Amino acid sequence: MAGDAERVAAVVGAVLATGAAAQLDQVLTWHGDAARGVSRPASAARPVMTPELRAVRAAVRELAAAQAAAAVADARETSVAHAAELLQVTEGRVRQRLLDGTLRGRKVAGVWLVDLTSIEERANGEHAASSRRARDHAVG
Numbered sequence: 001m002a003g004d005a006e007r008v009a010a011v012v013g014a015v016l017a018t019g020a021a022a023q024l025d026q027v028l029t030w031h032g033d034a035a036r037g038v039s040r041p042a043s044a045a046r047p048v049m050t051p052e053l054r055a056v057r058a059a060v061r062e063l064a065a066a067q068a069a070a071a072v073a074d075a076r077e078t079s080v081a082h083a084a085e086l087l088q089v090t091e092g093r094v095r096q097r098l099l100d101g102t103l104r105g106r107k108v109a110g111v112w113l114v115d116l117t118s119i120e121e122r123a124n125g126e127h128a129a130s131s132r133r134a135r136d137h138a139v140g
Contacts, residue, residue, distance in 0.1 A: 010059065077105070077113040086119050097122070 049057075083103070084091045095112065097103040104118035 075113075076116045078116055078119070080112050080114060083114040083119050087123060 080091050080094045083094045098105045104115040105112050
């Protein structure tokens with residue numbers, strides 16, 4: 001993703017331009033130590049989140065959100081309703097095929113996500129089968 005590289009460069013540039021690199025390192029070290037369970041003396045001062053560091057944190061969060069959205073857009077999964085439309089069957093039939101394994105998918109928070117490759121394979125297989133049936137019927 002070229003846009004992501006540009007955003008990262010902008011964030012790094014902002015950190016360096018504001019002279020906040022040392023502060024950022026302190027904040028990251030502090031939080032990393034805390035995550036690893038490293039204890040600090042009560043007298044240890046917590047690093048200050050300056051406005052510059054808050055801006056960097058916001059930019060990093062924005063970048064992470066954009067990457068998450070791109071991952072969803074790039075995903076090769078779709079809803080049961082869309083799968084039913086693509087296969088020209090009912091949503092119940094799609095769920096039945098998911099349960100019997102003739103379509104691949106996964107359940108996330110109680111909602112089926114259907115593998116698009118599985119739909120394409122199923123659609124191509126049904127097309128080939130209906131063509132064979134039509135050919136056999138015309139010959140017979």
